[in-house]
Amino acid sequence: MAHGAALDLDPEAAQAAIEHCYEQGWSDGLPLVPATRELVDRFLDQTDRSPDEVIGRMDHLGRTCTVELAAVNAAMAGCLPEYFPVVLAAWEAVMRDRAAKGGGWQSTSGPAPMIIVNGPVRTELGFNSTGGAFGPGFRPNATVARAIGLIVRNAFGIRPHEFDQATQGLPGRFSICFGENEEESPWEPLSVEMGVPEGQSAVSATLLRTCEFVDNRHTTDPEQVLFDFADTIVRTGSLIFRDQSCFVVFGPEHAQLLAKEGFSKADVKDWFIEHCVRSESDLRRVGKDAVGEGGLGGRGPSPEERVSRDTLTPIVPSREQVPIAVTGARNAAMSLVCRVFGTWSNTSCPIERGGRGAMVGGDSGRRR
Amino acid sequence: MGSLIMDPTGQTTRVEAEMQLAHRPPSLSGRTVGLLDNGKQNAGRFVEELGKVLAERYGVGSVVLRKKPVATVDAPSELLEELHHAAELVVIGVGDCGSCSAAAVADGIALERLGTPTAVVCTESFKATADAMAVVRGAAGYRYATVEHPMAGLPGDEVRARAEGVADEVVSLLVDAAVRRGAA
Known part of the structure; x- marks a missing residue:
């Protein structure tokens, strides 16, 4: 039989x-x-920002x-209070x-944020950036991603079966947050590539359809x-628009x-731009050969062949459309x-x- | 001594005054009807076909066609003002996605507040989000017309059939004085 905690706690009050x-619909x-x-004040102590500062708006829902x-x-x-600056940066x-500012959270696609943490904060707070980085088992990874989901649910009021109209949603929605494995990546960290100074902790994020x-x-x-990567990138089932973006999250070994064969990150991106293409006959076979009417960039079947069947369409036409990170x-x-x-x-x-987070600096992580 | 659990929604309970919709004319005969295409695939074709059916069966005098720049959020207020002035009644279609169905209802309610009777058409799959938007905009129970899902990807003759099938419901939303009193 397991022993109960001999601390001065009140589990029944906690359960209530x-x-x-749950009863309020917040969960x-x-x-x-x-x-x-x-508790909330301890979170607010970690930032210099005013509690009243508006950090997100859904004007069409009347929410901020x-x-x-x-x-x-x-x-x-x-989350622990010291995670709060990471939550704010992730948010x-x-x-x-762009989709997060418009109707993305309400979309039938049910997109999931993918949050990538760089810099010393990973070790200070204990973010997992190695084995099983996509989860579970690590409090910062799991709770920072969950916090974003709760903000969407509660602060924006976007809930499933109401304003959230996800058809199936994504496995792992609101749980995807990982540290980049900078120690074993042969390339510069994502944040540095994006212009953040080396040694400065930073967060990057995008909304995903799947992994x-x-x-x-x-x-x-x-x-x-x-x-082998290209075959996955050009899969037609995921093609909706004229082209698409793929975030390639390499394991350190790949x-x-x-890198050992001389590929820089930019070289890998350029290789994908050149080789990730799909023929018109492939697109026509699945009814996605035409840009659909309606001006939303959707693909729909064209009644007539518009271009020759061996015409090749680039799937990820620019470096910005194949961002790269390394984890695991x-x-x-x-x-x-x-x-x-x-x-x-x-x-x-x-x-x-x-606030106080700045004063204690890197010590905050040791409180875990 | 217990302490209060903080509310993560930031909402205080609001008491909504029942919204009064715009005055309805007794019939559509000779009226100018605005058609707002929300930009979704087949939406333009659908509202145009509906406009034709309204002219053929109900004697609508003329139609004014406009298109929303972005389907997923509210139409710009200038566009709604313009429709309010250019047309006596408005039909909006087609709410057939998570955000655009809610946005179509929001546009309908905005036009009602300007004084223009409006009929919004959504596909039946999106009633929950359409109803939720009506609550957010202070018009709980706001009525709209529904067509079978989906609308995108349908061939032209089926779009026409959808327009014919929903025309009576659209007309009753536009002329029936009972609609003004709110939820049925």
Whole structure:
């Protein structure tokens, strides 16, 4: 028989408080931490920003999110107060996605934010950036992503079966947050590539449609490996618009293999731009050969052939459409192709610690 | 001593005054009807076909066609003002996605507030989000017409059939004095 905690706790009061949160409709389905004024104040102590500052708007729903509301939701998600600057940066990064500012959260696509953390904050707060980086098991990864989901649900009022009209949604929605494995990546960190100074912690984010694995432990020929990625990138089922964006999240082994053969990040992107193409006959076979009427860029079947069947359409026509990050363990040659829902913002947001968080600096992580 | 659990929604309970819709004319005969195409695939064709059916069956005098720049959010207020002045009644279509169905209802309610009787058409799959938007805009129970889902991807003759099938419902939303009193 397990021993109960011999601390001066009141589990029954905790259970009642958790049930109260469920009854209010605040939960994403899992228990929430009941947030008190005192707890939320500890979150607000970690930033110099005013609690009343508006950090997100859904004007068409009559909703706004303030720093304080973000803190309440982060506390309820299970974050520690010292994660709060990361939540604020992640929120800003997510909201830089054009779709997140419009109707993206209400979309039938049910997109999921993918949050990438760079810099010393990963080790200071204990973000997982190695084995199993996509989860579960690590409090910062799990709760920062969950906080974003709770803000959308509670502060924006976008809930499933109401304003959230996801057809199926994404596996892992509101749980995707990982640290970049900078230590084993052969390339510069994503945040540095985006112009944030080296050593400065930062968050990048985009909305995803899904993640698909590429397992190639079969060859060490870089071109063969890249063709295996290309096959996933050009899959027609995911094609809606004229072209698309794919966030390629390499495992360290694939990244190191490519780097060893002389591929820089830019080289890999250029290779994808050149080789990720689809023929008109392939697109016609699946009814996606024409840009649909309606001006939304959708593909629909064209009654007549518009161009010859061997015409090739680039799927990821620019470097911005194939961002690259590295995460996971260096224990197998596996990677993920992550499909961007809208348009990757091509930016990273520095994490700004303020208030008491700035005073204790890197010490905050040791409190875990 | 228990302490209060903070509310993560930032909402205070609002008491909504019941919204009064615009005055309805007794019939559509000779009236100018605005057709607002929300830009979704087949929406333009649908509202145009509906305009033709309204002219053929109900004697609508003329139609004014306008298109929303972005389907997923509210129409710009200038566009709604323009429609309010150019047309006596307005039909909006087609709410057939998560955000654009809510946005279509929002546009309909905005036009009602300007004084223009409006009929919004959504596909039946999006009633929940359309109803939720009506609540947000202070018009709980706002009535709109529904057509079978989907609308995108339909061939032209089926779009026409959808327009013919929903025409009576659209007309009753535009002329029936009972609609003004709110939810049925």
